[in-house]
Amino acid sequence: MGANYRESRLNYQMITQDDALKAACDAARGAPAIALDTEFVRTRTYYPQLGLIQMYDGDSVVLIDPLSITDWTPFRDLLLDVAVTKYLHAGSEDLEVFLNTFGVLPEPLIDTQILAAFCGRPMSWGFAAMVEEYTGIALDKSESRTDWLARPLTERQCDYAAADVWYLLPIAHKLMAETEASGWLPAALDECRLMQQRRREVVPPSEAWRDISNAWQLRTRQLACLQLLADWRLRKARERDLAVNFVVREEHLWSVARYMPGSMGELDSLGLSGSEIRFHGKTLLGLVSTAQALPEDALPEPLLNLMDMPGYRKAFKEIKALVQDVSKEKGVSAELLASRRQINQLLNAHWGLKASNGVPEMLAGWRGDMMAGKLNTLLDAYPRQG
Incomplete structure (x- = not known):
């Protein structure tokens, strides 16, 4: 990437007033895509406590101080504006912040960690590793665990926060092109929707x-x-x-x-x-x-432990082997195709051990397109309970 990445300090605007937030959100709604990130604190609280929102629309980096904003309407409207793509990296916790703070999730959302996984990168590829691969720059991550609720924020904290979105947006465009060229873009977008769906599921x-x-x-x-x-x-x-x-x-x-x-x-x-x-x-x-x-x-029925089910180990092993076969055939990592949690979710649903929200993930969406038929045939050998 270009020399403009090597500025020693990033220019950004700190937003502490409602009118400045409205102006920034109005400007961002004129862009085709924005990069978003949040900083939050969660030590003793049930909900994450929002300390900062970072946004980059390709023109301006803004840091939004949530402790001084009272009217969030322009930002909520931006999150819901489907004409503006929102990029995040490893955004599951950010989604929780948006949902709990604003009652909405960004639409449409694309997670660059998911794009990267479909391009052969590790499943949990960190942001700093991604930036280093694409730009050669080693980010200073020493501020990541600082207190984002303390005021005033330090210059180092603000520089760290601004860098997250400054690098994210251009890398996101590159990853979109790579994912599209690999033929996996529809599956990656499906996986981004699944991440949002998981975040919406609240335990009663x-x-x-x-x-x-x-x-x-x-x-x-x-x-x-x-x-x-x-x-x-x-x-x-x-x-x-x-x-x-x-x-x-x-x-x-x-x-x-x-x-x-x-x-x-x-x-x-x-x-x-x-x-x-x-x-x-x-x-x-x-x-x-x-x-x-x-x-x-x-009184409730006794709970059955999945691991103690007759045939569990054998079924798990056979599903893992099937996943490996599909992985080789389709050229997508086995880790991305099915996690241990997803295999256990499938077996829990098959044996009726846990109430599930809809179809197990391995039988739905892009995974289902590749594996549902083979998985159902495999599961036929393991009779349902009751």
Whole structure:
């Protein structure tokens, strides 16, 4: 890339007022594409705390200070303007920030990490590695873990943040051309849509118990107790904007469901912290009491552990082998075709072990086009449960 990349300092505008934000967003809506990035902090909170938004429209780099903006309408309108393509790199967490802060996701969205994966780069190719390959420049990443909520932001923080979008946009155009030339662009865009779809899926509190480690070890009444406890904890976490383990630690929640204590002293003997008992002890004991009073017909079915299913290891191995064959045949990495999570999602759905949102990812979209028929034939050898 050109010599303009080698400026020692990037020019950018710091936006702290609503009228400046509107002007920047109006200008960006005249561009065919923009690069976006966010900086946020998430230590004890349930939701990420937005510290900065970076945007580059090919003309101007702007840094938007969210702590001083009150009217986000122009930015929301820009995010939803389908005439402007939005590029991010490894943008899953950025999408969470946009969804929680503005209630919308960027449309249309293209993730350069996904484009790169379809062009033979590693699945989790970092931004700095990408910039170095395309420009020969080694970015200083020392600011990545600094406090983005502190004010004033330092010059180093602002330079670091501006560089993220300054390099991203021209590299995105190159990756688009490479992906198109390889014939994988439709699949890559499909994968970007899938990333957005995953981000939109919000766990209902009533289903939170299914994600607790070792829930499958519990009997039905203990599971009913865990269901009540996990529902309460997730609601409390969202209501107070507190990470779930800062409400009650997961292993403590499981212990309460397993032993169903009847007193504060028993909670203490299970290893709960003083603050957990002080703030939530009465609530936890009340939920245990509710679970103990449930009639038998109100108890959930026992959870089956996927790894313990007869045929799991064999089925997993056969699916991996099929994926390797398709990978060689189609010239796309096996890692991109199917992750362990996706194989387990497929088997969970096939055996009816977990409620799923729609079709398993390996049977849908571009993966389904390549593998659905072969996978369904393979799965026929492993009968469904019940």
